[in-house]
Amino acid sequence: MTGAAMVRATGLTKRFGGLEAVRGIELDVAPGEVFGFLGPNGAGKSSAMRMIACVSPRSSGSLRVLGLDPDVDGPAIRARIGVVPQQDNLDAELSVRQNLEVYGRYFGLSRARVRRRAAELLEFAQLTDRAESPVEQLSGGMKRRLTIARSLVNDPELLLLDEPTTGLDPQARHLLWDRLYRLKQRGVTQLITTHYMDEAEQLCDRLVVMDGGVISAEGSPGELIARYCTREVVELRFAPDASRPGAEAFAGVAERVEELPDRWLLYAADGEAVLGAVHRSGVRPRASLVRRATLEDVFLRLTGRSLAD
Amino acid sequence: MRTVTAPEGGGRVLPGWRAVLVVMEHFWIWYRRGWRATVVSSVVQPLLFLLAFGVGFGSLVDAGGGASQVTGGVSYLVYLAPGLLAMSAVQTAAFESTYPVMSGFKWQQIYWGMAASPLTPGQIAVGHLCWISARMLSAGAVYVLIIGLLGGVVGFGIVLSLLCATLCGTAFAALVMAFASVVRNEGAAFSAFFRFVLIPMTLFAGTFFPVERLPEWVRPIAWATPLWHGTELSRGAALGTLGWWPALGHLVYLVALLALGVGLVRRLFRRRLAI
Ligand SMILES: Nc1ncnc2c1ncn2[C@@H]1O[C@H](COP(=O)(O)OP(=O)(O)OP(=O)(O)O)[C@@H](O)[C@H]1O
Numbered sequence: 001m002t003g004a005a006m007v008r009a010t011g012l013t014k015r016f017g018g019l020e021a022v023r024g025i026e027l028d029v030a031p032g033e034v035f036g037f038l039g040p041n042g043a044g045k046s047s048a049m050r051m052i053a054c055v056s057p058r059s060s061g062s063l064r065v066l067g068l069d070p071d072v073d074g075p076a077i078r079a080r081i082g083v084v085p086q087q088d089n090l091d092a093e094l095s096v097r098q099n100l101e102v103y104g105r106y107f108g109l110s111r112a113r114v115r116r117r118a119a120e121l122l123e124f125a126q127l128t129d130r131a132e133s134p135v136e137q138l139s140g141g142m143k144r145r146l147t148i149a150r151s152l153v154n155d156p157e158l159l160l161l162d163e164p165t166t167g168l169d170p171q172a173r174h175l176l177w178d179r180l181y182r183l184k185q186r187g188v189t190q191l192i193t194t195h196y197m198d199e200a201e202q203l204c205d206r207l208v209v210m211d212g213g214v215i216s217a218e219g220s221p222g223e224l225i226a227r228y229c230t231r232e233v234v235e236l237r238f239a240p241d242a243s244r245p246g247a248e249a250f251a252g253v254a255e256r257v258e259e260l261p262d263r264w265l266l267y268a269a270d271g272e273a274v275l276g277a278v279h280r281s282g283v284r285p286r287a288s289l290v291r292r293a294t295l296e297d298v299f300l301r302l303t304g305r306s307l308a309d
Numbered sequence: 310m311r312t313v314t315a316p317e318g319g320g321r322v323l324p325g326w327r328a329v330l331v332v333m334e335h336f337w338i339w340y341r342r343g344w345r346a347t348v349v350s351s352v353v354q355p356l357l358f359l360l361a362f363g364v365g366f367g368s369l370v371d372a373g374g375g376a377s378q379v380t381g382g383v384s385y386l387v388y389l390a391p392g393l394l395a396m397s398a399v400q401t402a403a404f405e406s407t408y409p410v411m412s413g414f415k416w417q418q419i420y421w422g423m424a425a426s427p428l429t430p431g432q433i434a435v436g437h438l439c440w441i442s443a444r445m446l447s448a449g450a451v452y453v454l455i456i457g458l459l460g461g462v463v464g465f466g467i468v469l470s471l472l473c474a475t476l477c478g479t480a481f482a483a484l485v486m487a488f489a490s491v492v493r494n495e496g497a498a499f500s501a502f503f504r505f506v507l508i509p510m511t512l513f514a515g516t517f518f519p520v521e522r523l524p525e526w527v528r529p530i531a532w533a534t535p536l537w538h539g540t541e542l543s544r545g546a547a548l549g550t551l552g553w554w555p556a557l558g559h560l561v562y563l564v565a566l567l568a569l570g571v572g573l574v575r576r577l578f579r580r581r582l583a584i
């Protein structure tokens with residue numbers, strides 16, 4: 001099925017009573033691609049992921065996963081995908097190993113196969129030494145690692161990861177990135193939601209920014225930065241209670257400005273030049289720095305109250 | 310159900326009955342961890358009931374003379390034992406189908422993990438029900454052994470009693486699971502169920518004395534309970550006192566209740582899990 005989309009959605013919509021959580025989104029995810037969903041809390045990312053995971057029926061629109069219709073072939077699709085839900089739903093009273101083995105059985109794997117697979121996945125998640133502990137005794141990050149390992153029990157062709165690294169320490173996060181990269185090299189398509197922009201920038205070939213149930217931007221991390229941001233950003237930090245200049249202070253200095261609780265962000269092609277101009281105008285921030293624009297700036301622009309000058 | 314072939318080691322959709330078996334496998338692995346505690350209770354509870362009512366209270370009944378009209382000439386212990394078998398199945402059903410089901414949705418959330426696999430909500434519901442049924446059957450077998458040790462068994466009919474009791478308990482469990490799957494908050498709902506449904510039913514549905522001894526206006530309520538039908542069948546099988554037609558009537562009633570319960574619980578699990 002090369003060439004066919006792994007996930008294709010048009011006008012995909014999810015309603016909860018009167019609330020429209022996902023409002024007619026279009027998606028087209030190619031085989032082997034790592035595709036990201038960014039967006040503020042409540043944007044509808046998890047609702048979209050759950051529809052793609054075939055656990056939540058769509059309210060309207062069309063959806064094909066692995067070329068099949070979830071309404072008709074939900075079980076057949078679920079047999080071939082791996083799902084890491086936002087909330088762990090492990091079996092707290094079973095051991096780490098039993099969690100993996102029992103889960104594999106739901107996918108029709110033989111006992112011998114799940115035993116072997118569990119041993120591999122314990123290594124993968126670096127939980128081999130905790131294999132016989134009940135899950136309720138694990139730390140939050142260990143549970144997360146186990147949930148991720150469990151999603152791989154059936155060698156999925158498509159992996160859906162809803163905030164996979166929330167709660168992981170930096171080592172575990174880097175380890176997971178490495179593992180996801182290897183899966184990508186083996187051709188496993190991945191859909192990831194995350195609130196970590198560095199993670200999205202590292203992992204995703206292409207991503208969408210969702211807000212209020214709709215997609216507000218789509219592209220590769222580089223494309224999005226080029227399209228929605230300048231090359232450089234000047235950060236001016238102010239003490240919380242000190243009087244801060246208003247937006248008018250930066251009028252004409254930067255292409256665009258953004259106010260955050262503790263700082264101003266000034267967007268410009270040449271950051272040093274802007275910083276010089278700010279100092280000359282008499283504004284005295286507590287600290288300042290010039291850096292390259294990142295996905296985080298794109299995110300703030302697309303989902304925040306951006307103030308164009 | 311379509312079977313999809315996947316790459317080596319990949320997942321596939323199990324045929325319905327295998328799907329039900331792997332759900333039962335989950336509960337079995339879970340049960341194995343703490344089986345000792347339940348073995349003790351599944352021996353001690355019948356022993357206490359049989360000693361208190363069958364042997365202790367029974368000696369009073371047997372001495373009273375008039376009782377043998379009702380029991381058909383057998384001792385009260387022999388009369389009571391198959392009834393207790395049905396009652397214990399219904400009790401197991403009540404306990405295993407309330408809090409564990411709510412926990413599957415809410416506390417342990419095991420149903421959600423299963424629902425992300427190829428298993429369907431309906432298979433999850435039926436798998437859990439079959440597990441409860443298997444527990445009733447095994448606990449009932451222990452009951453039968455203890456009845457035998459106390460001298461309450463008069464023939465092989467008791468094996469049929471065990472099956473009838475399990476059918477009765479399973480039909481009730483399906484209905485209780487359906488009820489539990491719409492309960493969102495623990496608290497009032499389950500304790501009301503235990504107080505106003507389970508306990509009156511175990512007291513007045515013919516376990517300890519025939520329903521005909523109840524005031525006339527209460528009898529129809531007793532006749533509507535699954536336990537009365539289960540008790541009549543179970544006792545009839547053990548003592549050989551039930552005609553074919555009444556037996557068939559009770560069986561049809563229980564099977565109909567079971568079908569209704571299974572239909573309901575599958576639909577309600579789907580509604581709760583596929584949101
Ligand atoms: N089961 C549900 N019933 C009712 N409303 C729901 C349900 N699930 C989600 N919602 C609503 O749908 C909207 C989108 O929620 P969703 O979980 O998809 O957001 P999200 O983008 O994943 O947010 P977060 O970053 O916080 O995880 C929210 O307003 C939420 O309250």
Ligand SMILES: [Mg+2]
Nearest residue numbers: 045046047086
């Ligand atoms: Mg979410």
